[in-house]
Amino acid sequence: MTGIDDLPIRDELRGKSPYGAPQLDVPVQLNTNENPYPLPEPLVERIAERVREAARGLNRYPDRDAIELRTELATYLTRTGKHPVALENVWAANGSNEVIQQLLQTFGGPGRTAIGFEPSYSMHGLIARGTGTGWLSGPRNDDFTIDVAAAATAIAEHRPDVVFVTSPNNPTGTAVDAETVLALYEAAQAAKPSLVVIDEAYVEFSHRPSLLPLLEGRPHLVVSRTMSKAFGAAGLRLGYLAAHRAVVDAVQLVRLPYHLSAVTQATALAALEHTDTLLKYVEQLKEERDRLVAELRAIGYEVTESDANFVQFGRFEDAHAMWQKILDRGVLVRDNGVPGRLRVTAGTPEENDAFLDAVRALKKEHS
Numbered sequence: 001m002t003g004i005d006d007l008p009i010r011d012e013l014r015g016k017s018p019y020g021a022p023q024l025d026v027p028v029q030l031n032t033n034e035n036p037y038p039l040p041e042p043l044v045e046r047i048a049e050r051v052r053e054a055a056r057g058l059n060r061y062p063d064r065d066a067i068e069l070r071t072e073l074a075t076y077l078t079r080t081g082k083h084p085v086a087l088e089n090v091w092a093a094n095g096s097n098e099v100i101q102q103l104l105q106t107f108g109g110p111g112r113t114a115i116g117f118e119p120s121y122s123m124h125g126l127i128a129r130g131t132g133t134g135w136l137s138g139p140r141n142d143d144f145t146i147d148v149a150a151a152a153t154a155i156a157e158h159r160p161d162v163v164f165v166t167s168p169n170n171p172t173g174t175a176v177d178a179e180t181v182l183a184l185y186e187a188a189q190a191a192k193p194s195l196v197v198i199d200e201a202y203v204e205f206s207h208r209p210s211l212l213p214l215l216e217g218r219p220h221l222v223v224s225r226t227m228s229k230a231f232g233a234a235g236l237r238l239g240y241l242a243a244h245r246a247v248v249d250a251v252q253l254v255r256l257p258y259h260l261s262a263v264t265q266a267t268a269l270a271a272l273e274h275t276d277t278l279l280k281y282v283e284q285l286k287e288e289r290d291r292l293v294a295e296l297r298a299i300g301y302e303v304t305e306s307d308a309n310f311v312q313f314g315r316f317e318d319a320h321a322m323w324q325k326i327l328d329r330g331v332l333v334r335d336n337g338v339p340g341r342l343r344v345t346a347g348t349p350e351e352n353d354a355f356l357d358a359v360r361a362l363k364k365e366h367s
């Protein structure tokens with residue numbers, strides 16, 4: 001039997017596993033930070049209309065530069081981010097994972113390194129590996145905030161080409177303040193200079209405003225975003241970034257031509273027309289997230305402050321065994337490998353109740 005390792009694959013991929021949150025068919029799925037609300041029917045109708053129109057032109061390649069879509073994304077960022085963003089400052093791709101891949105293809109690569117402060121979004125390191133970029137794991141404090149002094153020292157010492165700051169952070173839920181980003185940006189510029197990427201996949205759920213205004217006067221800063229979470233469109237695969245126009249020009253050196261299909265562009269444009277409705281769901285989810293934090297604490301769990309649509313809780317002697325026990329009660333949460341902790345995504349009130357009932361019962365069993 002030929003296995004992966006019998007193939008002439010790149011050495012750094014040998015023995016590795018692909019990214020794989022389990023996709024199990026259980027009643028309550030709170031494991032991948034998706035938005036639990038299906039798109040509202042009028043938006044589904046609008047998508048159908050826009051896609052029908054796009055279908056008439058599918059014999060042609062799509063708009064390679066996604067001008068209309070990037071213009072609408074710029075309008076959304078300007079309206080919500082308290083910072084003027086123009087078409088030239090925005091780039092879009094198939095999910096923010098692809099945005100990150102394009103950034104690493106452009107600014108990382110063989111002989112270069114990227115750093116993240118872990119635990120954080122594991123795909124930063126995996127995409128680094130996939131693009132031949134060396135990966136460095138930077139430290140965090142015990143409360144999962146970034147240890148600014150230690151992080152700045154790590155940057156000065158290793159002189160990475162790309163610095164990832166995830167705010168709010170996944171899987172901990174912790175947001176990063178502007179002072180921390182500025183300190184890391186200064187450290188990164190003094191060391192190299194390098195590109196600093198703020199991954200704001202969850203920012204719409206945060207108690208704090210976006211870090212977008214920090215882009216002003218900082219050409220080596222990038223903010224990446226996604227429609228997978230706040231827009232409730234994980235299945236769409238649409239991520240985007242805001243940065244200096246030179247960064248947007250640079251990623252076009254590596255993007256595949258016509259990478260964003262006409263169907264994707266049409267669907268994303270329809271969703272952006274319904275921004276206000278979709279952001280109302282975000283408000284509900286923020287309330288549910290705050291309720292999860294409060295109720296988990298009331299049950300007696302240790303809970304990390306959350307600015308995202310998920311909550312990290314513990315502590316467990318054996319987090320994986322606890323994950324399995326919650327699953328046995330029909331609720332799928334996530335074991336991200338953080339010792340003693342699990343992560344639960346905020347779902348509908350009913351889903352959250354089911355989750356809380358399960359962990360309440362398990363707490364009783366163990367006390």
Ligand code: PMP
Pocket residue numbers: 032033094095096097098121166169170199201202225226227228234237238239
């Ligand atoms: N960044 C972070 C921090 C994430 O948690 C995720 C999704 N889990 C992504 C980026 C990627 O999202 P997408 O590719 O769906 O835009």
